[in-house]
Amino acid sequence: AQSVTQLGSHVSVSEGALVLLRCNYSSSVPPYLFWYVQYPNQGLQLLLKYTTGATLVKGINGFEAEFKKSETSFHLTKPSAHMSDAAEYFCAVTGGGADGLTFGKGTHLIIQP
Amino acid sequence: DTGVSQNPRHKITKRGQNVTFRCDPISEHNRLYWYRQTLGQGPEFLTYFQNEAQLEKSRLLSDRFSAERPKGSFSTLEIQRTEQGDSAMYLCASSFGQGSYGYTFGSGTRLTVV
Numbered sequence: 001a002q003s004v005t006q007l008g009s010h011v012s013v014s015e016g017a018l019v020l021l022r023c024n025y026s027s028s029v030p031p032y033l034f035w036y037v038q039y040p041n042q043g044l045q046l047l048l049k050y051t052t053g054a055t056l057v058k059g060i061n062g063f064e065a066e067f068k069k070s071e072t073s074f075h076l077t078k079p080s081a082h083m084s085d086a087a088e089y090f091c092a093v094t095g096g097g098a099d100g101l102t103f104g105k106g107t108h109l110i111i112q113p
Numbered sequence: 114d115t116g117v118s119q120n121p122r123h124k125i126t127k128r129g130q131n132v133t134f135r136c137d138p139i140s141e142h143n144r145l146y147w148y149r150q151t152l153g154q155g156p157e158f159l160t161y162f163q164n165e166a167q168l169e170k171s172r173l174l175s176d177r178f179s180a181e182r183p184k185g186s187f188s189t190l191e192i193q194r195t196e197q198g199d200s201a202m203y204l205c206a207s208s209f210g211q212g213s214y215g216y217t218f219g220s221g222t223r224l225t226v227v
Contacts, residue, residue: 043218094211099161103157
């Protein structure tokens with residue numbers, strides 16, 4: 001079984017500042033980890049994923065995340081926030097089996113001008 | 114590749130009515146998933162198909178919920194005797210294999226039960 005904890009239901013940063021969204025996971029098997037972004041009344045768009053190999057993964061729109069097995073973490077970062085980054089962000093985990101993706105509760109990212 | 118398509122985008126129904134939603138996955142994807150998302154929460158897994166076989170349905174919320182994927186292509190999710198608590202966004206996703214290539218989501222169907 002898998003679970004995801006996203007620390008902070010709301011995160012507010014200034015435009016141009018570093019974005020850090022935290023995600024910790026639990027998995028009984030080697031995990032596949034994902035970050036998705038959701039804009040109002042839309043589906044989820046994949047930002048990036050970790051399956052195997054390099055632990056630092058780069059995604060779209062300048063986001064990246066690092067898989068740290070020892071810390072069971074997969075935090076999402078972006079060096080410089082843009083107004084268009086304001087959205088809901090979800091971390092998700094799967095073991096690749098029939099249970100699909102298990103999502104965290106999401107973090108609402110607010111960008112201050 | 115036109116992505117995952119869901120219809121309708123919005124559905125308003127009266128309590129007690131039956132509703133059916135459709136999902137057309139990416140044609141190369143053999144796995145199809147249904148999720149429910151309520152306000153302020155992450156998506157919640159409901160059921161999963163590999164080709165036409167429904168391999169996991171124990172997480173469907175009640176026996177009022179059912180899903181089909183008759184020819185291993187599109188899928189339908191039906192809710193019978195809708196209740197106000199069924200109001201939510203219903204999301205469909207598809208993937209190839211075990212998901213290492215990622216899961217592609219549709220735009221969802223927003224259900225409002227009045």
